[in-house]
Amino acid sequence: MAIVNTNKTPDRAAPISETSMLGWLRRNMFSSVFNTLLTLSMAYIIYLSVKGILVWGLFDATFVADNRRECYDNSLTGACWAGVIDWLDNIFYGRYPRDEIWRINAGGLLLVLWMLPMWLPRVRGKVLIGATVVVFYPFLAGYMFSGGEMGLFIQIMASGAIASFVIIVANALVGLTKDVGLDTFVLEALGKTKAPDKTQRNLLIVLAVALFVVANLWVSTWALEGVSWTKWGGLFLTLVISGIGIASSLPGGILLALGRRSELPVVRVLSTGFIEVFRSVPLITVLFMATTMFPLFMPEGFVLNKLTQVIIAVILFNACYMAEIVRAGLQAIPKGQFEGAHTIGLGYWGTMGLIVMPQALKHMIPNIVGNLIGLLKDTTLVSIIGLFDLLGMLRSISKDVPWLGLHKEPLIFGAFLFFIICFSMSKYSRHLEVKLSAGEKH
Amino acid sequence: MSDAQTNGQLASAASSEVMIDVNKMNKWYGSFHVLKDIDLVVHKGERFVICGPSGSGKSTLIRCINALEDHQEGDIIVDGIKLGKNLKNLDHIRTEVGMVFQNFNLFPHLTILENLTLGPIWVRKMPKAEAIEAAMMYLERVKIPEQADKYPGQMSGGQQQRVAIARSLCMNPKIMLFDEPTSALDPEMIKEVLDVMVELAETGMTMVVVTHEMGFAKTIADEVIFMDEGDIVERNNPTAFFDHPEHERTQKFLSQIL
Numbered sequence: 151m152a153i154v155n156t157n158k159t160p161d162r163a164a165p166i167s168e169t170s171m172l173g174w175l176r177r178n179m180f181s182s183v184f185n186t187l188l189t190l191s192m193a194y195i196i197y198l199s200v201k202g203i204l205v206w207g208l209f210d211a212t213f214v215a216d217n218r219r220e221c222y223d224n225s226l227t228g229a230c231w232a233g234v235i236d237w238l239d240n241i242f243y244g245r246y247p248r249d250e251i252w253r254i255n256a257g258g259l260l261l262v263l264w265m266l267p268m269w270l271p272r273v274r275g276k277v278l279i280g281a282t283v284v285v286f287y288p289f290l291a292g293y294m295f296s297g298g299e300m301g302l303f304i305q306i307m308a309s310g311a312i313a314s315f316v317i318i319v320a321n322a323l324v325g326l327t328k329d330v331g332l333d334t335f336v337l338e339a340l341g342k343t344k345a346p347d348k349t350q351r352n353l354l355i356v357l358a359v360a361l362f363v364v365a366n367l368w369v370s371t372w373a374l375e376g377v378s379w380t381k382w383g384g385l386f387l388t389l390v391i392s393g394i395g396i397a398s399s400l401p402g403g404i405l406l407a408l409g410r411r412s413e414l415p416v417v418r419v420l421s422t423g424f425i426e427v428f429r430s431v432p433l434i435t436v437l438f439m440a441t442t443m444f445p446l447f448m449p450e451g452f453v454l455n456k457l458t459q460v461i462i463a464v465i466l467f468n469a470c471y472m473a474e475i476v477r478a479g480l481q482a483i484p485k486g487q488f489e490g491a492h493t494i495g496l497g498y499w500g501t502m503g504l505i506v507m508p509q510a511l512k513h514m515i516p517n518i519v520g521n522l523i524g525l526l527k528d529t530t531l532v533s534i535i536g537l538f539d540l541l542g543m544l545r546s547i548s549k550d551v552p553w554l555g556l557h558k559e560p561l562i563f564g565a566f567l568f569f570i571i572c573f574s575m576s577k578y579s580r581h582l583e584v585k586l587s588a589g590e591k592h
Numbered sequence: 593m594s595d596a597q598t599n600g601q602l603a604s605a606a607s608s609e610v611m612i613d614v615n616k617m618n619k620w621y622g623s624f625h626v627l628k629d630i631d632l633v634v635h636k637g638e639r640f641v642i643c644g645p646s647g648s649g650k651s652t653l654i655r656c657i658n659a660l661e662d663h664q665e666g667d668i669i670v671d672g673i674k675l676g677k678n679l680k681n682l683d684h685i686r687t688e689v690g691m692v693f694q695n696f697n698l699f700p701h702l703t704i705l706e707n708l709t710l711g712p713i714w715v716r717k718m719p720k721a722e723a724i725e726a727a728m729m730y731l732e733r734v735k736i737p738e739q740a741d742k743y744p745g746q747m748s749g750g751q752q753q754r755v756a757i758a759r760s761l762c763m764n765p766k767i768m769l770f771d772e773p774t775s776a777l778d779p780e781m782i783k784e785v786l787d788v789m790v791e792l793a794e795t796g797m798t799m800v801v802v803t804h805e806m807g808f809a810k811t812i813a814d815e816v817i818f819m820d821e822g823d824i825v826e827r828n829n830p831t832a833f834f835d836h837p838e839h840e841r842t843q844k845f846l847s848q849i850l
Contacts, residue, residue, distance in 0.1 A: 347719075489660055490697030494711030494763055495687035504710060509701050 207562075217552035233553040234563045241543050241563070244383015250297075250375060254386055257291045264315055267322035274331035279318055284397060286311035295390070298376030300369075309366035316361060379457045383538035385567065391457075391539065392526040395464040399525065400518065402465060403472025408502065410477055421473070428470040434531050436463045441535055460532050468525050475517045479510035512586045519579035523572045540564060604814050605637035605796040610669075611767055612657055612800070617666035619649075619656060626652050627663070628822040634767075639793055640800045641809040641830075644819035645845060650802045653819070654769045657800065658691050671766055687715055690760030694772040696752045698744040704731070704755050705740040711763045723762075730758040734788050750781025754788050761792075768792065770801040804849060810834060818842045 167173035179189045210228025212221040213235060221230035234241070243251050264283050267273045289307035293300060300308070321332035328335060333354055337343050342350060382390065409421030428436065440463035441456055448454070454462075483506050491501040511518075533542030544560040547553050612634040619627040626649045634640055642650045655661045656668060659675050659682045668675045671688050675681065699707050708727035712718040718726075731737040734754035736747075744752050753773055760768060770789070774782040786808045793799060793812040803809060809816055809830060816833040818826040818841075826839045837843045 486693060486695050486697040487699065489691075489693065490699065492660060492686055493658060493689075493691040493697075494759065495683055495715040496711070497683055500714055504714065505699055509699075512701065 218554060218556055229559050230556060231559055233547055233556045234559050236553070237543070237547050237550070237560070240384060241540065242385045244387055244538055244543060245381045246383070246386065247377060247381065250377060253294050253297070253374065257294045260315065261287060261291070264318060267318060267325070270322060270326060272329050273322050273325035275321060282314040282318060286314055288394065294374065295382070296377055296379065297374030300372065305366065305369055309362055309369045312365035312369060313358065313362040316365070317358070379455055382457070384543045385540045387537060388526070388529050388540040391461055391464060391529045391532065394461050395468055395525050395529070396522050398465045399468035399472050402469030403476050404507070406469055406473035407476035407480060410473065411480060425470045425473050428467055429474070433467050433528055434534060436467050437531060437535055439463070457537065460535070460537065464525070464529065468521065471521055472518070475514055475521060476510065478517070479514035480506060482513055483510050515579050515583050519575055523575055526572060527568065540567065602790070602793055602812050606814055607636045609636040610634070611636050611671060611798050613667070613669040614657070615667045615669070617656070617663050617668055619652060619661065619663040626822050627656070630666070630824060632824070634798060634800060636798055637796045638798055639812050639814050640817060641813040642800065642802045642817045642819060643804060643809065648819040649822045650819045651771050654771055654800055654802055658689050658769055659685055687763055688765055689767045689769060690763060690765035691769045692753070692756050692760055692771065692773045694775050696744070696749070696756045698752055698756055698759070700744050703741050703743055707744065707755060708759050708762045711759070716763065727758070727762055730761045733761070733791070734758045748781060749777045750784045753777065753785045757788055757792070767798045767800070770799065770803065772802050772804070774803065774805060806834065806849060818845065
């Protein structure tokens with residue numbers, strides 16, 4: 151038997167059970183008597199709970215009231231959201247002076263506008279965006295939030311921030327409209343595209359410096375009213391602590407992980423010791439140690455405020471966890487990659503920065519983001535040592551005289567806020583994974 | 593098929609300038625003596641083929657020449673520079689010595705073009721446009737310019753190995769080392785890689801090749817070295833080596849492999 155079929159068999163449509171909704175339901179929900187019973191009883195339970203939540207949280211709830219008594223008068227079976235709404239400013243901004251809240255909003259908006267170009271297509275120089283935001287933004291934001299006397303260092307950093315922000319935004323606009331980088335655009339506008347590389351570079355440097363000087367003149371006229379950190383609170387404080395923690399713990403973790411794998415014994419032993427000590431202690435202990443013992447080690451007269459101490463503790467603690475995640479990622483990179491990098495003459499930092507880290511970080515994304523979500527939620531522990539972060543604020547609603555004993559609603563609202571933030575982070579990490587593994591098949 | 597392969601032996605391009613000088617070199621892995629009193633001189637333009645059973649130390653030898661492994665006794669002098677613990681020397685040697693691995697070791701997160709231009713841009717500090725131009729030239733030479741924007745994972749093994757050869761050539765090395773470049777490939781891909789290597793040999797490149805491809809060795813080698821258990825057992829020109837192997841161990845090895 152040689153040739154079995156000389157004619158090509160034509161394709162036929164798939165059976166209805168494979169393609170229709172009904173087929174799917176039948177296969178997955180009602181495939182046997184037991185499964186049918188299970189499906190129906192689950193559907194009933196879901197119906198009951200959704201109905202309960204909607205009635206309590208929405209239909210019977212009170213949204214406008216002056217105190218808890220009025221809520222009860224309105225409805226005994228519904229939620230009293232009026233308390234949460236009344237405290238909304240406190241929940242978001244803590245006890246920050248109401249007239250100065252625009253500074254927090256402006257700082258947040260600045261960050262969003264600064265980072266946004268990173269996700270836009272056709273925009274050049276995304277590494278520069280990330281680098282400037284990490285180097286300059288914290289100082290500008292720090293001054294905007296706390297105000298008061300501006301030291302020379304802060305003035306320089308804030309001017310640098312303004313100058314680089316202008317450059318980033320201009321670069322993004324030029325990229326979106328003309329599909330070129332800002333440098334090419336400026337050189338073209340000045341008709342210097344044919345000039346030697348060195349002239350071009352010097353010209354760009356002069357322009358950047360001029361921009362910096364202008365920014366500096368403007369910044370030196372700023373006089374923002376001082377706001378003590380003790381007035382910071384709510385979601386704002388949570389985001390400040392976790393934002394700084396997130397931005398610093400990853401670089402810190404990378405350095406610690408490299409240190410732990412170093413061939414220099416002193417570096418290796420110090421990194422390992424540091425990681426093991428901080429990982430073996432609960433965060434709350436580290437926080438207490440930071441606020442009570444840290445000052446003992448500091449030279450006399452050198453006082454860090456409690457917030458700074460807490461932030462340092464959060465960074466150190468999370469950097470150690472991050473270090474172990476990074477180390478695991480590094481170990482997954484085959485030895486051949488190091489050798490391949492060596493044979494084209496890359497040194498240690500070139501090998502790590504260009505070859506090993508980009509591959510390792512990609513594998514680590516789920517773990518890193520998991521850890522960052524943990525970090526964000528762990529910042530609620532600072533309410534135990536007397537900072538009024540989001541959780542602290544929510545809990546103090548129940549101690550406010552008009553809303554005495556109102557526990558449930560604020561906590562549910564807090565859970566909702568945390569869920570939105572953490573779920574977005576998790577979704578974004580999933581998106582990053584897919585995006586980074588596009589085109590790469592192993 | 594290139595002329596060289598059809599006509600047999602490729603003319604020698606060797607000159608008197610010494611590129612690699614290995615002198616009484618010994619290496620141990622822990623207490624295991626891998627390489628024993630190795631003496632080897634490679635002149636500019638010379639093409640050495642090293643063969644031998646697995647575990648004979650042939651890969652280790654060329655990895656020592658590229659300073660991927662360190663040695664404990666004796667000297668290795670590459671391009672006039674003595675290998676040692678001096679890191680600056682190492683980086684210099686590695687830019688002058690290209691190496692092609694059995695498993696390609698391409699960078700999977702970079703496109704082919706980025707794989708090729710990484711070294712020239714970051715190590716040689718070459719302007720990007722120039723590096724891309726050079727990379728495309730080498731991709732032409734290994735006959736896959738149309739794959740420049742693909743990722744290594746999207747290519748066949750033979751193509752990946754040709755990219756790996758092009759990546760080394762982009763650094764403009766004085767010496768090329770090949771560590772069993774065809775051992776991980778399917779039979780039909782071996783030829784495309786060997787063809788590229790033969791063409792490279794025709795340009796007068798100094799090459800040290802660890803391989804079991806005896807036809808290839810006959811075509812390009814100025815000298816064939818047979819290693820066993822850390823010793824250089826026999827060395828000869830390819831005709832004599834393959835037709836009249838002198839040592840009993842060489843005879844046994846060749847009878848198994850041919």
